[in-house]
Amino acid sequence: MxxxxxxxxxxxxxxxxxxxxxxxxxxxxxxxxxxxxxxxxxxxxxxxxxxxxxxxxxxxxxxxxxxxxxxxxxxxxxxxxxxxxxxxxxxxxxxxxxxxxxxxxxxxxxxxxxxxxxxxxxxxxxxxxVSAQLFKQGFIARGGQIIDATLVPAPKQHNRRSAKELLDQKAMPADWKPAKRRQKDTDASWTKKHGESHFGYKLSINVDAKYKVIRRFQCDTAKVHDSQHFEAVLDRYNTSQDVYANRGYPSTEREAWLKEHGYRNHIQRKGHRHKPLSECQQRRNKRIAKTRARVEHVFASIDQMGGKLIRTVGQARANFAMTMMAACYNLKRLVYFQRAGIKAF
Incomplete structure (x- = not known):
């Protein structure tokens, strides 16, 4: 049968x-x-x-x-x-x-x-x-602002030492043919983080502590230190004057500037070899970490969108990709608010 x-x-x-x-x-x-x-x-x-x-x-x-x-x-x-x-x-x-x-x-x-x-x-x-649609729904920046940066990897470039020296001087090796030049990313750079080498770009963001929405961002190459973008991403429209950041951002000048402009400084302290943090400073860092950690959720969400790796060549196209990362993260955040019935207040 x-x-x-x-x-x-x-x-x-x-x-x-x-x-x-x-x-x-x-x-x-x-x-x-x-x-x-x-x-x-x-x-x-x-x-x-x-x-x-x-x-x-x-x-x-x-x-x-x-x-x-x-x-x-x-x-x-x-x-x-x-x-x-x-x-x-x-x-x-x-x-x-x-x-x-x-x-x-x-x-x-x-x-x-x-x-x-x-x-x-x-x-x-x-x-x-997307920011305008968030604003229209009432999701304005609240609860203070958190500033941090993440590395955005790009396809690694393997160049000879002589070529690297020329590229550092903003010059191009004479033996590179036009087709090869188009495939070489001369804007991405190497940097070290936690003892590991990384190649690519850097995305600095400002997230409000209330809704975890990206309010401002700055794109750059990987070797630029995180702290260089602090003022560029500071959001003056947040309803709170609290500013949170990790131990890579403190400086005497920055703390004085924040105080002068009416901001409340919640930047974690950094210890030094011959001057470790006091118990009071360690407790302060832990208090700040509870709020500052919310920015890590944002980076994790971006990473879940297929990963942060970009396949483009050059800073301009990398900026396009990183801007789309920020826009699509906010888009998904707005969808989450609407689906969950979260109301702005």
Missing amino acids: KKRSAIKNDLFASEHHREKIDRIGDPLAEIEQYINFSALAAEVDSIAPRVDSTQGGRPPYPTETMVRILVLKRLYNLSDEQMEYQLLDRMSYQRFCGLTQAINIPDRTTIWHFENRIGEAGAQALFDG
């Missing part, structure tokens, strides 16, 4: 799959429910207007569609090639980007050209647009 197969074929199978996804819960549907992507697209168009297609040629894809693609790409840390494949293969991605019935799906080249057209200014417009 012939056994029946457990697989059932149906002309409407794709519709059944879509309905089951909705029952289980599609995280992208939640994002679409709570984020105004048309407003984000308008912000981008104001910075980088769409190309005029009246002269002929294929019209560009809608900015909103491309913005949604950039969000997906950053949320899951996909390359342009991987993004193209997933748009062709995944039903949820197609639905999120409004491409379910589309024959022509944006390819890797289209995505690359869009990123280059909007540039850093376009990524900043997306960050500002």
